Amino acid sequence: xxxxxxxxxxxxxxxxxxxxxxxxxxxxxxxxxxxxxxxxxxxxxxxxxxxxxxxxxxxxxxxxxxxxxxxxxxxxxxxxxxxxxxxxxxxxxxxxxxxxxxxxxxxxxxxxxxxxxxxxxxxxxxxxxxxxxxxxxxxxxxxxxxxx
Numbered sequence: 001x002x003x004x005x006x007x008x009x010x011x012x013x014x015x016x017x018x019x020x021x022x023x024x025x026x027x028x029x030x031x032x033x034x035x036x037x038x039x040x041x042x043x044x045x046x047x048x049x050x051x052x053x054x055x056x057x058x059x060x061x062x063x064x065x066x067x068x069x070x071x072x073x074x075x076x077x078x079x080x081x082x083x084x085x086x087x088x089x090x091x092x093x094x095x096x097x098x099x100x101x102x103x104x105x106x107x108x109x110x111x112x113x114x115x116x117x118x119x120x121x122x123x124x125x126x127x128x129x130x131x132x133x134x135x136x137x138x139x140x141x142x143x144x145x146x147x148x
Contacts, residue, residue, distance in 0.1 A: 001136050014027060014052070022048050024123055026118060032112050033102045043101050050093055060084050080094055087117060 004012065025044035030037050064083055071078060091113050098109035 002134060004135050012135060013131055014140055017124075018048050018052065019125070020127060021051075021120070023118060027144065028119055029112065033104070035102060037095060039101075043097065046093060046097065050097075053091065054090050055086070058089055062086075067107060091117075 022041070022044045025047060026037060026041045029040035029043060030036065033040065064084065066074075067077070074082070094113055094116075095106065095109045098104060099106065100113045102108070102112075104112075
């Protein structure tokens with residue numbers, strides 16, 4: 001296990017996540033579009049950049065909304081609202097990108113997006129599990145006095 005501070009850990013998480021995400025997105029887009037890897041890689045990089053920017057903007061707005069609503073705890077309902085809002089916003093941006101990039105209709109673009117969302121649910125779970133087991137926060141490390 002490697003112990004990192006919170007900021008270094010977050011930066012490493014985002015960097016590694018996006019590298020693997022771009023690779024996964026490229027593979028899925030090649031399979032779904034029948035396009036060459038170079039064309040799909042370029043779009044995967046664009047989607048990654050859009051996702052990172054959207055993540056920052058969306059979370060800033062969502063946290064502002066939480067403060068205004070005086071929400072103190074992220075319940076299942078609040079977390080669900082957060083996830084649906086994030087994915088919904090990202091979908092609204094990505095659908096036109098797929099349509100323009102691959103010259104496909106709405107249904108094909110929607111199929112691409114749904115395939116990516118389902119794949120990313122699984123990927124994010126597995127990636128985070130592995131990442132958390134390798135790169136821990138100082139407060140999550142077991143010391144001899146706690147394990148005795």
